[in-house]
Amino acid sequence: MRIEKPTPIGDHVITIRELTVADIRALLVESMQQHGDVGLIPAQADLVLNATLLPDLRLDELRAMAPMEPELLDSLADSELQVLRDKCRELNPLFFGMKARLEQAQAKAEMIALAQLNS
Numbered sequence: 001m002r003i004e005k006p007t008p009i010g011d012h013v014i015t016i017r018e019l020t021v022a023d024i025r026a027l028l029v030e031s032m033q034q035h036g037d038v039g040l041i042p043a044q045a046d047l048v049l050n051a052t053l054l055p056d057l058r059l060d061e062l063r064a065m066a067p068m069e070p071e072l073l074d075s076l077a078d079s080e081l082q083v084l085r086d087k088c089r090e091l092n093p094l095f096f097g098m099k100a101r102l103e104q105a106q107a108k109a110e111m112i113a114l115a116q117l118n119s
Contacts, residue, residue: 002077021059021081022074025049056096057085065092 004017019027028045050059062081063073065088076084089096 001080003079018077018079020075020077021049021053024053025074054081054085056099057088061095062088065095 002018002020004015006013006015025042025045028048029042032045053059054062059073062084066084
């Protein structure tokens, strides 16, 4: 369930709400249509969300560990995604360790490639 938090700002009370995955996708598409050089369709937004929404886990990897319908994933709020990610990390430490090692190896390879360009 989405968290909402009334927040006093000056003489006003503004309710801040958590975004769902669907909200984030819609904002991404809208932002690119208004401010980007090219439009972004929902399918492209899904590719961006899949790869970047969670810092250490792709959404398709999350769904592999916690199978759910796409509609359920879309309805999840930030705090719910974080709980799922934390449980996935708890139950799959080898997978997360492997990902971290692969990312380190990729970063090292990129640094080596950059160093070779400058020499």
